[in-house]
Amino acid sequence: MQNRITKLFNIEVPIIQAGMIWCSGWKLAAAVSNAGGLGIIGAGSMYPEVLRAHIQKCRSNTNRAFAVNVPLLYPNIEEIMDILIEEKVKIVFTSAGNPATWTSLLKSHGITVVHVIANTKFAQKAAAAGVDAIVAEGFEAGGHNGREETTTFCLIPMITSVVNIPVIAAGGIAGGKAMLAAFALGAEAVQVGSAFAVAAESSAHPNFKNSIIAAAEGDTALQMKKLVPVRLLRNPFAEAIATAEAAGADASKLSEMLGRARAKAGMFEGDLETGELEIGQVSAMIKEIKPAAAILQQIWDEYRIEKERLFKS
Numbered sequence: 355m356q357n358r359i360t361k362l363f364n365i366e367v368p369i370i371q372a373g374m375i376w377c378s379g380w381k382l383a384a385a386v387s388n389a390g391g392l393g394i395i396g397a398g399s400m401y402p403e404v405l406r407a408h409i410q411k412c413r414s415n416t417n418r419a420f421a422v423n424v425p426l427l428y429p430n431i432e433e434i435m436d437i438l439i440e441e442k443v444k445i446v447f448t449s450a451g452n453p454a455t456w457t458s459l460l461k462s463h464g465i466t467v468v469h470v471i472a473n474t475k476f477a478q479k480a481a482a483a484g485v486d487a488i489v490a491e492g493f494e495a496g497g498h499n500g501r502e503e504t505t506t507f508c509l510i511p512m513i514t515s516v517v518n519i520p521v522i523a524a525g526g527i528a529g530g531k532a533m534l535a536a537f538a539l540g541a542e543a544v545q546v547g548s549a550f551a552v553a554a555e556s557s558a559h560p561n562f563k564n565s566i567i568a569a570a571e572g573d574t575a576l577q578m579k580k581l582v583p584v585r586l587l588r589n590p591f592a593e594a595i596a597t598a599e600a601a602g603a604d605a606s607k608l609s610e611m612l613g614r615a616r617a618k619a620g621m622f623e624g625d626l627e628t629g630e631l632e633i634g635q636v637s638a639m640i641k642e643i644k645p646a647a648a649i650l651q652q653i654w655d656e657y658r659i660e661k662e663r664l665f666k667s
């Protein structure tokens with residue numbers, strides 16, 4: 355397939371692996387890129403020199419395009435931007451911040467910039483900042499999320515009606531049927547997180563991967579809206595947050611309960627009791643740990659089979 359996204363990134367298949375803290379190191383990114391999609395290193399959980407090592411390692415493990423995702427609220431953001439430029443990273447996905455701050459610098463170094471949004475206001479801001487494409491991430495997605503709770507089905511047509519740059523759909527997509535639906539709504543690629551969080555090459559702890567496989571319908575919820583909205587898998591920590599929220603906990607109480615490095619404890623170190631487990635609603639449909647290439651191929655094959663079926667009917 356050829357469209358604006360495959361041309362922009364120089365990839366064969368319009369499937370992008372989401373940048374996910376503690377899950378998407380160089381191993382996952384290189385595996386997805388080698389399989390024909392776009393792999394992304396998630397910088398949010400990496401100290402600057404760890405990120406540099408992951409970029410170098412990714413480059414020596416794939417000749418194909420890969421990207422780095424940078425949450426813009428990252429503490430050492432200037433250092434991270436210097437590393438991206440020094441290491442000649444070609445594609446950067448920014449998220450969780452103002453796209454106007456860094457887009458022109460990155461673009462002046464020839465870097466393709468994509469920004470992640472969850473509403474029309476930020477889509478317009480990102481387009482005005484000059485980004486090359488947008489990831490529109492719906493309410494179903496894991497981790498940090500939009501306050502409006504707009505689902506992917508509502509979000510994609512809203513975004514494509516206000517911007518002319520290509521839109522990548524994210525949130526709730528782990529199979530080819532959902533990918534086809536996203537394309538019908540106007541997306542030109544999909545970004546897949548949860549399905550790749552359990553990939554064999556994901557750096558997530560096996561305990562976290564197994565808890566994703568075991569997740570059932572209703573096991574994730576959007577929590578901590580008064581602080582930073584985040585979709586979490588149900589565990590004792592998430593239940594404590596839900597109880598506190600029902601009792602009217604404010605942002606400072608939630609921040610105190612969250613403390614520091616809980617995502618690392620849960621997702622990287624495998625502490626399923628007190629850790630923060632960020633994953634999407636679609637985890638209820640993910641049933642096995644497989645290599646990233648097999649995950650990508652399954653989505654792509656199903657997309658093509660379903661497209662054919664729809665056109666015949």
Ligand code: NDP
Pocket residue numbers: 374375376377378379380381396399400401404407408410411557
């Ligand atoms: P990884 O799964 O990241 O991979 C290990 C590989 O990384 C080895 O092949 C090793 O190469 C290579 N590697 C490690 N450090 C460097 C470096 N400084 N420069 C170049 N290559 C390097 O496992 P590790 O546990 O080794 O992780 C490396 C670092 O990345 C650690 O600090 C780890 O905590 C962090 N990490 C962070 C993640 C995150 O999301 N924040 C995800 C995964 C890892 P060689 O065989 O030559 O030693």
Ligand code: NDP
Pocket residue numbers: 373374375398399400401402425427428429430449450496497498499613614615616617618632
């Ligand atoms: P916390 O403040 O709770 O903890 C910081 C964590 O990040 C620690 O585990 C720390 O590792 C690690 N870390 C990596 N680089 C740095 C650095 N330069 N300074 C301090 N700590 C660093 O944050 P979270 O774990 O909740 O979030 C970490 C990052 O991930 C943030 O940038 C956040 O925006 C992003 N994020 C993105 C999400 C998404 O959906 N895209 C979801 C959630 C978070 P150590 O423990 O080894 O010190």
